[in-house]
Amino acid sequence: MNRKLLNALFTALLWLATAICCAVLCFLIAIIVSEGAKAISVDFLLTPAKNFGSEGGIVYQLFGSFLLIIFAGLMSFPVALGVALYKSEYLENPRLQQLSNLVLYGLNAVPSVIFGIFGLIFFVNILETGLSWLVGAVILAIMILPTIILSCYQVMNSIPNSYREAARALGFDPWQVITKVVLPQGVGGAITGLLIGLARAVGETAPIMFVATAFSGVALPGSLNSPVSALPTHILALSKQATREQALINAWGTSLVLLGIVLVLSFAALASREFFKIRV
Numbered sequence: 001m002n003r004k005l006l007n008a009l010f011t012a013l014l015w016l017a018t019a020i021c022c023a024v025l026c027f028l029i030a031i032i033v034s035e036g037a038k039a040i041s042v043d044f045l046l047t048p049a050k051n052f053g054s055e056g057g058i059v060y061q062l063f064g065s066f067l068l069i070i071f072a073g074l075m076s077f078p079v080a081l082g083v084a085l086y087k088s089e090y091l092e093n094p095r096l097q098q099l100s101n102l103v104l105y106g107l108n109a110v111p112s113v114i115f116g117i118f119g120l121i122f123f124v125n126i127l128e129t130g131l132s133w134l135v136g137a138v139i140l141a142i143m144i145l146p147t148i149i150l151s152c153y154q155v156m157n158s159i160p161n162s163y164r165e166a167a168r169a170l171g172f173d174p175w176q177v178i179t180k181v182v183l184p185q186g187v188g189g190a191i192t193g194l195l196i197g198l199a200r201a202v203g204e205t206a207p208i209m210f211v212a213t214a215f216s217g218v219a220l221p222g223s224l225n226s227p228v229s230a231l232p233t234h235i236l237a238l239s240k241q242a243t244r245e246q247a248l249i250n251a252w253g254t255s256l257v258l259l260g261i262v263l264v265l266s267f268a269a270l271a272s273r274e275f276f277k278i279r280v
Contacts, residue, residue: 032255039253049229052216053238054247058254060219064133064228065261067221068208069198071137072144076197079141080148081183081190087149088156088186089178108146113206115143120210129211131227136212143207144197151193156186188276195269199262205232231258 047057091097119139123129159182167177201207214227215237221228231254238251 029259032252032259035249035252036254036256036259039249040256044250044253045257048219049216049234049250052241053234053250054241054244055250058231058234058250058257061229061231061234061254062257063220064213064218064230065202065232065258067133067228068137068140068212068230069202071134072140072201073194073198075137076141076145076148077190077194080145080152080193081187083145083149084152084156084186084190085178085182087153089174089182104146104150108150110143111206112143112204115139116207116210119207124211130225131212131214132225133212133221133228134224136208136228139207139211140201140204143204144194144201147197147200148190148193151196152186152190155189156182159185185276188272191276192269192273195265195272199265199269202261202265203232203258205236209233209236231261 044057045062046059048060049058050056087097087100091100116139119135123132123135123138129135163181164177167181172180208230209232212227213230213233215229215233218227218229235251235254235258238247238254241247242251
């Protein structure tokens with residue numbers, strides 16, 4: 001079999017695999033939209049859940065999910081920006097660069113349930129924090145940190161060295177080079193990575209179900225050590241009541257809302273990448 005035929009066969013297989021993946025994704029989205037639309041209403045979004053979620057709405061679950069990802073983003077963003085700056089501007093040893101890349105890619109590939117078990121052992125069992133939304137935000141921040149660092153570092157590392165050399169030639173000290181040249185261009189990558197990380201974090205169940213959330217009977221948190229209810233754990237609780245028609249409808253509706261949030265964050269990440277690419 002000649003090379004051209006092999007290339008054509010391989011290309012056809014790639015297109016076939018892409019088409020299958022897209023078809024499955026579109027099918028899942030279509031099912032969630034068609035079934036979830038039956039539950040979506042103003043009352044559903046703005047009223048609290050009742051009867052273990054089988055009745056009422058998801059206002060507390062929405063609040064809990066946004067509370068978790070907002071604080072996770074606030075905690076992870078400055079740390080990620082600092083680590084990316086250190087990797088890009090100060091870490092010159094090639095072996096240490098390879099080691100740091102190995103650690104970051106390894107952390108990025110760790111299953112989310114491992115972060116949840118770590119939180120359960122360290123925070124709940126050892127530090128005895130109990131169920132706390134703040135602990136959940138910390139776990140989510142740790143989980144999305146590698147994504148933000150790598151996204152920010154890739155942008156900073158792609159800045160031509162001639163920019164830095166020109167800044168030094170103008171008399172800039174190292175800190176001015178960072179603040180005037182590197183950061184303005186690298187922050188776009190950090191924001192894009194942050195949005196991608198939050199899109200992942202908002203749909204995670206395992207990292208927060210052990211340390212931060214309760215399945216029912218939770219309203220607004222009264223302190224830092226209070227649990228919250230979140231959209232993913234609410235879907236899990238409703239799925240256990242799938243024999244009840246209204247519970248199943250609410251599960252589909254909650255899934256549609258969660259899918260909408262993930263899509264908004266994902267498209268925002270894409271838009272921010274294009275925006276900052278233009279500005280750079």
